[in-house]
Amino acid sequence: MAKLTKKLKEAAGKIDSNKMYNLEEASALVKEVNIAKFDASVDIAVRLGVDPRKANQMVRGVVSLPHGTGKDVKVLALVTPDKEAEATAAGADYVGLDEYLQKIKDGWTDVDVIVTMPAVMGKLGPLGRVLGPRGLMPNPKSGTVTMDIGKAVAEVKAGKIDFKVDKYGIIHAGIGKVSFDAQQIKENASELLSTLMKLKPTAAKGIYVKSINMSSTMSPGISIDTKSAN
Structure with a gap:
């Protein structure tokens, strides 16, 4: 002991x-x-x-x-171009789509929460082995798969x-x-x-x-x- x-x-x-x-x-x-x-x-x-x-x-x-x-939560918003400004305004640390999907495929997971849209979830499926064990896979039940990207990002940054x-x-x-x-x-x-x-x-x-x-x-x-x- x-x-x-x-x-x-x-x-x-x-x-x-x-x-x-x-x-x-x-x-x-x-x-x-x-x-x-x-x-x-x-x-x-x-x-x-x-x-x-x-x-x-x-x-x-x-x-x-x-x-x-009390933590500075790093948020990645995986969104289409029409939602990028909304995610940025809400305080997302990283905003984009294909370039970040590629980074994740290459092993990058330096974020605390990923927020995305229903239409993007199909692209995230193949990354489940990387994101799942780290608790990073977005989930509708946790509010991280939504069309209201700005609200989702703001809530996570505020302590959700x-x-x-x-x-x-x-x-x-x-x-x-x-x-x-x-x-x-x-x-x-x-x-x-x-x-x-x-x-x-x-x-x-x-x-x-x-x-x-x-x-x-x-x-x-x-x-x-x-x-x-x-």
Whole structure:
């Protein structure tokens, strides 16, 4: 087992492992136990009582965090020439079509989100092996395949994120930075959790939210009372 550093021991000592913190307490504590020398990300992990192997228990959605993610999200808009000005005005970092499709074929994936139009999706199909594993394939359900390109780009830049339960039944999401104040972290977390509650599959039986854990990059995790999700 890896030895804990002095700073990590000090941080862990501030967390009561026998306590379930409420959302407000955890949002303040995650700032206090941060040991990174950079503006660390604040992450939340929610274990759900679903079986993601079953299509009718898959949980996937989008949420617009009220205070954004704190990240400068790089957006590629794959659009036809008539939509280029709209995408650029909304703040897309890269705008175009065929030249970027070729770059992706050549291995370029230096973006966080790709927004495109329904008519372009046919050209993206062959790139699924490159984009899929990186979570970059646009999807109508996440609002990244649309004719309203300007709105889609603006929402992503402002803090709209998509999430999907992994094979272990856990939702992982970045909800801000430790430089946010505790209230901002709490409100972002609360928005994600309330969105998750609305997405409970009817086929899922028993306890839906089994556990919630909040942490920052390199910091110990903080257990949150699951009633905070209600």
